[in-house]
Amino acid sequence: MNKNLPEQQTSGEVDLGQLFTLIGNAFQKLYNLIASIIKAVFSVIIYTLKALIVNVKTILIVMILAGVLGYVLDKVKPDSYSSTMLVKPYFDSKYQLITNINYFNALIENENFEMLSSLFKLPEEDVKNIGEFIIQPGPETENQRILQFENFIKDVDSIRAQNINYEDFVENRSIYSSDFFEISVTASKKDIFPKLEEGLNNSFTNFYSLKKMKKRDSLISIQKENIREQIEQVDKLQEIYINVLKDESQSKATELNLGGEGFSLSSDKTKTREYDLLNTEMQLRNELKQLQEKKIEEDVFFDVISSFQEVGNKSTEWYNRYTLVFPILAFIILCVIYLSRKTVTYVNNYEA
Structure with a gap:
């Protein structure tokens, strides 16, 4: 061992x-x-x-020539202007709005200026200056996004809601999730934008939204009628308690019999119940006021938060400036040519 x-x-x-x-x-x-x-x-x-x-000399010469060519084209081409309006749709009219914006762009792409002219009620010469319509979600605060997330979670079953977090919700939202929309237009004519508002305003009107608005108005009318009936009942009960108080001024207590059982209404109890009725009436009147305000505030298919400017802003995006774009493209083309030549040389000289 x-x-x-x-x-x-x-x-x-x-x-x-x-x-x-x-x-x-x-x-x-x-x-x-x-x-x-x-x-x-x-x-x-x-x-x-x-x-x-x-190859520095070749690169510099080609890029300088491309820059000069881009500068000349920048001076020759017409200026581009843009303007933005902010809207808040109601009654799900945002779906029709987005569809119509895409339709307008399709008409521009197909150069169907006759149809575009009839939609915006403008001469064809004016609508030919329109470059593009762009729609995107309007500005939102963090609190608005949180409220949207909370409302979304309420509509989802509890088991599925456990697998959804706030970051995923914000990242995966579609354009239809927004309550505000920013409509941008580019054009070669700087003062055409206010003339486009009437045509854009008509983009919100559709049968579904009209039907939804009428349905909302009918429901509000029914709710208002029910609240008025409740207020009348409360007023009648108040009159009863006032009469009881008057009777109590002549006696210390009053006994009422309901269904064979009796109870007494003391002064303290009647005052308390009168106070409760007063609070109930105030709540009902407040609900009635809110319904009236809602109908007044949302009596249209949309609200314009900010309109187009009288004169658009001159576009200054770098990708629209040929002076910058052409030299970059020239450099990329030179790189592709150089790599292609090296590849061909390598393949020709390759021996297995």
Whole structure:
């Protein structure tokens, strides 16, 4: 047994040595991998810089010529203007609005200016100046997004709601989720924008929204009638309690019999019940007021929060400036040509 002990120790030392060897080899492979990646990146940078330095004259000449050509075209092409209006649709008229905006863009793309002229009630020469209609969700505060998320969670079953968080909700919302919409128009005529509002305003009208508005008005009328009836009942009860109080002025307590059981109305109880009735009446009148305000506030298919400007803003986006775009495109084309030549040369000289 004593002879086997040194053999077991030697075996354990060998296993431990093999383990350290494996770990060392793994680190060596990792080091070699990282070194090869760094070397490859460094080589790409060096070859890129070398290509730029060798061909710097050609690159500069081509980019300067492209910049000059872009500058000339910028001076020749008509200026582009843009303006924005902010609207708040009601009765789900936003669906018709978005559909009509896409329809307007389709007419512009197909150059159907006759139809566009009839829709906006403008001469064809004016509508030819329209470049594009753009619609996107209007500005929102964080509180508005949180309220939308809470309303969404209420409409979803509890099991599914557990798997939905606020960040996913905000990220996956569609354009139809917004309550406000920003409508932008680009045109080559700077003062055409106010003339487009009438045509855009007609974009909200549709049979579904009209039907929904009438249904809302009918429900409000029914609710108002019910509230008025409740107020009348409360007024009658108040008259009864006032009469009871008058009778109590002649006696300390009054006993009423209902269904064979009697109870007394003391002065404190009648005053308390009169106070409760007064609160009930105030609540009912407040509900009636809210219904009337809602009908007045939402008596149209949309509200214009901000209108188009009388004169549009001159577009200054970099991608519309040929002076910047042409040199960038020229550089990209030169890179493609250089890489294509190198690839062809490599393929021709390749030997398996």
